[in-house]
Amino acid sequence: MTDVSAPPANRSPGGGPRGATARGRRRPAGPLGVLLRPVRARVRAAVALQALAGVLGLFPLIAVAEVARALLAAGGPDAARAWTWAAVALVAALAASALSAVSVLVGHLADNDMQLDVRRSLADRLGRVPLGWFSGRGSGRVKKALHDDIDEVHSLVAHTLPDLATVVTVPATALVYLAVVDWRLTLVALLPVALGVLLFARAMSGSMRRMAEYAAAMSDVNTAAVEFIDGITVVKHFGGQRRAHERFTRAADRFADFFIAWSRSTMAPSVGSFLVLSPVVVTVVVVAAGAATAALGWNDPFDVVPFALLAPALCAPMNVIGSRVQQIQAARAAAGRVADLLAEPELPEGGGASPEGARVVFSDVAFAYPPADGQGSGEEVLRGVDLVLEPGTVTALVGPSGAGKTTLATLPARFHDVTAGSVTVGGADVRDIPAAELYRKVGFVFQEVRLLRESIAANIALGRPEATRAEIEAAARAARIDERIQRLPRGYDSVVGEDAELSGGEAQRVSIARALLADTPVLVLDEPTAASDPVSEAAVQDALSELARGRTVLVIAHRLATVTGADRIAVMDGGRIVESGTHDDLLARGGRYAALWRAQHDATHDGGGDDR
Known part of the structure; x- marks a missing residue:
């Protein structure tokens, strides 16, 4: 053709x-x-x-x-x-x-x-x-x-x-x-x-x-x-x-x-x-x-x-x-x-760089979205961001809406290229890593789950189409969704939207099973429990704990209570990281994180729910 x-x-x-x-x-x-x-x-x-x-x-x-x-x-x-x-x-x-x-x-x-x-x-x-x-x-x-x-x-x-x-x-x-x-x-x-x-x-x-x-x-x-x-x-x-x-x-x-x-x-x-x-x-x-x-x-x-x-x-x-x-x-x-x-501009294909390890480094990162009319430069949403994600640790990004959390978290997976500075994975700039190799290193669990109109097995194996049925079922068990799948009319062969209707939390666990099967050493989680009801949230949290084990994890969190156990919490405001440390350290400082914590804690106790 x-x-x-x-x-x-x-x-x-x-x-x-x-x-x-x-x-x-x-x-x-x-x-x-x-x-x-x-x-x-x-x-x-x-x-x-x-x-x-x-x-x-x-x-x-x-x-x-x-x-x-x-x-x-x-x-x-x-x-x-x-x-x-x-x-x-x-x-x-x-x-x-x-x-x-x-x-x-x-x-x-x-x-x-x-x-x-x-x-x-x-x-x-x-x-x-x-x-x-x-x-x-x-x-x-x-x-x-x-x-x-x-x-x-x-x-x-x-x-x-x-x-x-x-x-x-x-x-x-x-x-x-x-x-x-x-x-x-x-x-x-x-x-x-x-x-x-x-x-x-x-x-x-x-x-x-x-x-x-x-x-x-x-x-x-x-x-x-x-x-x-x-x-x-x-x-x-x-x-x-x-x-x-x-x-x-x-x-x-x-x-x-x-x-x-x-x-x-x-x-x-x-x-x-x-x-x-x-x-x-x-x-x-x-x-x-x-x-x-x-x-x-x-x-x-x-x-x-x-x-x-x-x-x-x-x-x-x-x-x-x-x-x-x-x-x-x-x-x-x-x-x-x-x-x-x-004519939409393509993302330039990376060179032959091969990352070694799962250490992620943001160095003096700045980013501006291109303007809608394609003329000039857009408003800068990130500026001077320095952050290191060590292998085997969980780093949480928190902050008010519009602080730049999601934008920063998408950069290791090259949703966009930085306008200044660099993002490296395993010592290699993500712009120099071929796309196929990069996506074998960096995985993403989205807040809004999108399942294809395919079988449950095919949805789980999306990142590894060659996976065996045993490997697919093992990933589903680790994601705490196997029992629900077994109750479907055709089990793992049930088609989403036809004979498989899943709740938000169940769909999220299918996406977690997908990430487990893909087995990427770096993982970005975008508020993965946001669509879960209280009943399924515990199962999602258990699945996430299994998923995060031994990986470099960057998680976007709107509810601070979900990331109190993170190895490091980075507080963003106005496109910059203004505080960084553990939950206890940040509370003791009495700064921006402590103010956010008090606001969410008071809202929860006053019956206002969490600050999403």
């Missing part, structure tokens, strides 16, 4: 690869041209076949007019000519059907290959962007590109372009034939076309801008819907349905208002164009004009027959060209969004 993404060196300033002109110079190719390049020859073949099918499809109508002329000629019927035209009509009809079928086959095969290429390229690119990229973008955008946008391009390749070939060739063929029969009636038949085109152009005015607004509004609806559905369980539990769905309803209302306004502005010219170009109106106009000119002796009465049959063919395509143009515009916009994803 051809990779539709191009290296930066081959891209134009607009982002697309450069195409060659006839003179050997190169011109920028749009995103749509880039996506279609691997299948362009087959798309052209499908268009040409459909164009020829459209031309041949007119011959039966032409044959009717010519047969009528042969049978009703003033000198008597011309049977030979009539039979010849009948044979032409039959052969042309069969050939048109065959060519149309071949066009559909060629177009859909080309479309299948295009979709496969694009989806593979998107999956490959998204697999090589920084892991932190996903946290800053709504999943609606990725879903739209991988499914909706590619489907728009599918419609263009498999349907719209071949249809446009018919829209162009059928009227052109009919026009040539009618002009040969009577040029005056041909001019009359073109009058509705001219008026319909003017009305259509008015309806389509500003459509490119509005299509972009349409896509943006639809993307907002998709993102809001995905976020609402993902969080529906929590918001219903806490009675926040009204607040939670407000964003979705606002996005839907904005889309509805925009679409209604757009429809109203185009309704009158669109309806007018449709009426003027309708077959009934066109037929009445040309037949009336033909009857009048025949009465004046300007033409043979039989000349009216081909116009009655074929004049609607001059106008009928105009009734569908509007939707086809919109489909082309939608496909261009969709290709642009796909191209934007394909």
Whole structure:
């Protein structure tokens, strides 16, 4: 398969690869041209076949007019000519059907290959962007590109372009034939076309801008819907349905208002164009004009027959060209969004460095998230961070919300690259370690667990697909989830979302089993008990104790009571480490940690719960 993404060196300033002109110079190719390049020859073949099918499809109508002329000629019927035209009509009809079928086959095969290429390229690119990229973008955008946008391009390749070939060739063929029969009636038949085109152009005015607004509004609806559905369980539990769905309803209302306004502005010219170009109106106009000119002796009465049959063919395509143009515009916009994803900067692949041991060192680390518009530098969220994680110890990161705990904890796994300083694992800078090697060294247990729609066994073995069933079950037992799995309808073969419905704490223990099986020497835990209910929290804590044994562990903690036994507690505030030590040492100092401890302790005793 051809990779539709191009290296930066081959891209134009607009982002697309450069195409060659006839003179050997190169011109920028749009995103749509880039996506279609691997299948362009087959798309052209499908268009040409459909164009020829459209031309041949007119011959039966032409044959009717010519047969009528042969049978009703003033000198008597011309049977030979009539039979010849009948044979032409039959052969042309069969050939048109065959060519149309071949066009559909060629177009859909080309479309299948295009979709496969694009989806593979998107999956490959998204697999090589920084892991932190996903946290800053709504999943609606990725879903739209991988499914909706590619489907728009599918419609263009498999349907719209071949249809446009018919829209162009059928009227052109009919026009040539009618002009040969009577040029005056041909001019009359073109009058509705001219008026319909003017009305259509008015309806389509500003459509490119509005299509972009349409896509943006639809993307907002998709993102809001995905976020609402993902969080529906929590918001219903806490009675926040009204607040939670407000964003979705606002996005839907904005889309509805925009679409209604757009429809109203185009309704009158669109309806007018449709009426003027309708077959009934066109037929009445040309037949009336033909009857009048025949009465004046300007033409043979039989000349009216081909116009009655074929004049609607001059106008009928105009009734569908509007939707086809919109489909082309939608496909261009969709290709642009796909191209934007394909152009997302990749995380530079590390060199050949090989870490020795599991010591993690943050040296004068600074980090700023890139700005949303990609211009300039973003706000710095970490600055001057120095921290050492010794092998076999547990280090806890605590501090107020927004202090930079999660950002710092993701750096050893290269969710992002530091903007200053360095992070080393086993003596090697993480930027110099190949990704596969780094992920064998650094594991991550997320606060929000994501299980694939696969069997429980496959979910546990995600980091080690070659693991045996015995190893998978041993990891599950160590994570205190084996008994729950055994009670499922098909045990370890039960599929998540089908015959395996797990609570938050149970899903967390499956993810811990996954981390145990992966057996990485460095482990980052992002508040792993946050989604657990009080009943399952003890089991999760036991599983975490098993997981942390003998590893270098960095744990993000919002509830200080869960990390009092940590070997070291680092207190963050304002992107810096302001205190460091054991629980007892930090309490004795009476500083920032002691204040946080008192606040959480008082809130718990006052019935306010923990400070999450």
